[in-house]
Amino acid sequence: MARNKRFNVVLVHGGFVDGSGWRSVYELLTRDGYSVSVVQNPTTSLLDDVAATKLILEEQDRPVILVGHSYGGVVITEAGNDPRVAALVYVAAFAPSEGESVDTLIKNPPPGAPVPPILAPRDGRLFLDKEKFHGAFAADLDAGLAGFMANSQVPWGLHALRGAVSKAAWRTKPSWYLVTTEDRMIPPEAQRSMATRAGATIVEQRGSHAIYVSQPKAVAALIAEAASGTKAAARESEVNAAVQPD
Numbered sequence: 001m002a003r004n005k006r007f008n009v010v011l012v013h014g015g016f017v018d019g020s021g022w023r024s025v026y027e028l029l030t031r032d033g034y035s036v037s038v039v040q041n042p043t044t045s046l047l048d049d050v051a052a053t054k055l056i057l058e059e060q061d062r063p064v065i066l067v068g069h070s071y072g073g074v075v076i077t078e079a080g081n082d083p084r085v086a087a088l089v090y091v092a093a094f095a096p097s098e099g100e101s102v103d104t105l106i107k108n109p110p111p112g113a114p115v116p117p118i119l120a121p122r123d124g125r126l127f128l129d130k131e132k133f134h135g136a137f138a139a140d141l142d143a144g145l146a147g148f149m150a151n152s153q154v155p156w157g158l159h160a161l162r163g164a165v166s167k168a169a170w171r172t173k174p175s176w177y178l179v180t181t182e183d184r185m186i187p188p189e190a191q192r193s194m195a196t197r198a199g200a201t202i203v204e205q206r207g208s209h210a211i212y213v214s215q216p217k218a219v220a221a222l223i224a225e226a227a228s229g230t231k232a233a234a235r236e237s238e239v240n241a242a243v244q245p246d
Helices: 019-031 046-057 072-079 130-137 143-151 188-197 216-243
Strands: 008-012 036-039 064-069 085-091 175-180 201-205
Touching: 008 019, 008 046, 008 072, 019 036, 019 216, 036 046, 046 064, 046 072, 064 072, 064 216, 072 085, 085 216, 130 143, 175 188, 175 216, 188 201, 201 216
Parallel strands: 008 036, 008 064, 064 085, 085 175, 175 201
Antiparallel strands: none
């Protein structure tokens, strides 16, 4: 399909995985005419991951809908301050405020909340327990794919876990949030709380933490909704500016 969209899309993955999980979302969006780029975070530190995202943002020739999954939400919260970014989309993601990190957000979970099966660090890097990966991260994927993801984990650096946001982009950029109601990595209530604080447009979907893999149509639809909503808001702003008296 010919490219005919006002916005480009940049997809940012989270911890323990790489950008290849976005493939189905990428294909749906490109089929619909979007130019889509996928960031490959080193997941060594928040600073490194923000830098990797900014490298991709610098390549864009149109305003960007910046999308983050899980820890990728921390990355887009910081990198989203880039003037090329028009809107943010959080997919079962952390949406921290200033001074917050994944580490601070997951401390002191409420009684009964699922606890991610993160193993003790090895040489400053983290992994999920392979035996618990399917149930915790990807319960709505078949066992074969979940097993592959468990056995191809990307080490997640402690400096990424502990990296704190300096300026939350959601304070000045419109945002959308996909809450996954069967999530066992980030409790749904925590997702709703972060999304509400950010003033995001919230959509809820029954699915696991790996919804970007298991239900790419739902994710692509929300990204398209964000693009449409951002375009409409920009148009309204232009009209309001045009009718203001000199």
